[in-house]
Amino acid sequence: MIKYLLTAVLLYGPLQHQAQTTATSQPNTPVAITHTGIVNVITGKIDPDQTILIDSNRITATGPFKKVKIPANATIIDATGKYAMPGMTDAHIHFFQSGGLYTRPDAVNLNSVYPYEKDQQWIKDHLDQLMARYLACGITTVIDVGGPMSNFAIRDKVNSSAMAPTAFVTGPLISTYLPMNLDKKDPPIVKVTTPQEARDLVKKQLPYKPDFIKIWYIVLPGQPASSTLPIVQATIDESHSNGLKVAVHATEFETARLAVEAGADILVHSVEDKQLTPEMLQLLKSKAITYIPTLVVAQNYNRTFTQQFDFSAHDFTYSDPFMLGSLTDLQHLSKPPFDYKKMRERFIIPAKEDTTMAINLKLAQQAGIRIVSGTDAGNIGTQHAASFHDELLAMQQAGLSNWEIILSATINAAKGFGKDKDYGSIEKGKIADLLLLEKDPTQDINIPANLNTVIHRGVPIKPAQLLPVTPEILAQQQLNAYNNRNLEAFLAPYSDSVQLYDLNSGKLLMNGKENMRKQYGTVFTNIKNLHCQLVNRIVQGNTVIDHERVTGFDNKPVEAIAIYKIENGKIVKVYFSE
Secondary structure (H helix, E strand, O other): OHHHHHHHHHHHOOOOOOOOOOOOOOOOOOEEEEEEEEEEOOOOEEEEEEEEEEEOOEEEEEEEOOOOOOOOOOEEEEOOOOEEEEOEEEEEEOOOOOOOOOOOOOOOOOOOOOOHHHHHHHHHHOHHHHHHHHHHOOEEEEEEOOOOOOHHHHHHHHHOOOOOOEEEEOOOEEEOOOOOOOOOOOOOEEEOOOHHHHHHHHHHHHHHOOOOEEEEOOOOOOOOHHHHHHHHHHHHHHHHHOOOOEEEEOOOHHHHHHHHHOOOOEEOOOOOOOOOOHHHHHHHHHOOOEEOOOOOHHHHHHHHHHOOOOOOHHHHHHOOHHHHHHHHHHHOOOOOOOOOOHHHHOOOOOOHHHHHHHHHHHHHHHOOOEEOOOOOEOEOOOOOOHHHHHHHHHHHHOOOOHHHHHHHHOHHHHHHOOOOOOOOOOOOOOEOOEEEEOOOOOOOOOHHHHEEEEEEOOEEEOHHHOOOOOHHHHHHHHHHHHHOOOHHHHHOOEEEEEEEEEOOOOOEEEEOHHHHHHHHHHHHHHOOOOEEEEEEEEEEOOEEEEEEEEEOOOOOOEEEEEEEEEEOOEEEEEEEEO
């Protein structure tokens, strides 16, 4: 049977997975959202029984239902019992990173397994699908804090689609350090060695109208932070002279302090090496610094490098399943770059830095510093869109209230990047980016689970339009859950009446999802090293044929064929052959 599969691959070639989204156009008539509670991020209160009028892409009026006159030609959305909150912003993403295992060869070089160029092409080919996932999570704005010059063309493409969040971007990171193995033709990070080179790189971006400028302030062991401060100062001065805010990657106490004293506007990561002192907090406050904690990204690297994942149902649902699936590839590479089990001695989860970042976030919040939520999505293990909810939960665990978290994802983000004239709150004159939720987010911060409708630039969109369910996606989602021994996520793609057969004899092996639950529940509980490698896949219509190599049962891998039959968005039959 394996021979048959390989022959079929040669005949047909592996088919690329496709995720179609539904085109949505601007409504021809005004939209009136009635009887909703408004999460008012200006007053910090829930305004009951409100009407929101939208014309084209702007909010034209808000107020109590009895006081707002609804145009006769308006499309009415009755939001009784629902809550309207501003669309959220992920204020730290990277378009040039996929979130998969192969996206940062400067961190782990796997070019011999999967070339970096292939990862970069994958991102370009699937940009629409990744962006749609942001909207499905209630994220209507994303901010790319550094990437290749091609970022500006990506911004134009993303901003032309109603099915993608609004994007604000900058170009290459102006850096004090040059990472290895990244794109050299259109580099995302450019090392400069003199203040004039820094100024020139700022000027190079100006014709493309960057939304801000980004500095990568990296200090190597034994190198004083002050040694490259003139470069940082020159970048800030040149940016400010051209009316641009400056964001700085400065994760050490000293680099953060020097950057802020030099005039930086935004710190795009937490200070992780030392607790913020009262003097430092006062400095950040007095300089009106925007502080983006990015609590989950480092831990996601650690989880990937040690293969110790803790994915939730949310992660399996909203992550791109193919990039999520790539993270477990370390378990079957023939020549892995390191022993992931031994790496568990080096990387402890949670790390000391995680605790320090959480403490510093709470201190910054208490000091009245503007906190803005961001994920660093695209880095290894930090999935586009899905990681935002994980970031909000980490902020909650650090001690922030739901109200404080909501502010960080809405009005604070708009103010921090100078976009609050148009974004961040539900007010007359602002862009109509808002979410209709089934539950009060000040009580339940799980925005994606409670999301009824996304209204983006005035266009109402149902989340189901944004999360495609294709045969290949279903097959990949159950594979991902299998490799993480997550029983409920594994069963989710299957029909309640699913049937499993032996391919050779035609014998019925298992009937119904509940029988699967019993058998696979035992397997997932007892076999701790269970892993399924996808060797090859063919997709033909509603049929997915996988050549799989399973390890963990004994010392010898088991080669198998699995044929998945899909109907009405669920796997209804599976045929196995070893």
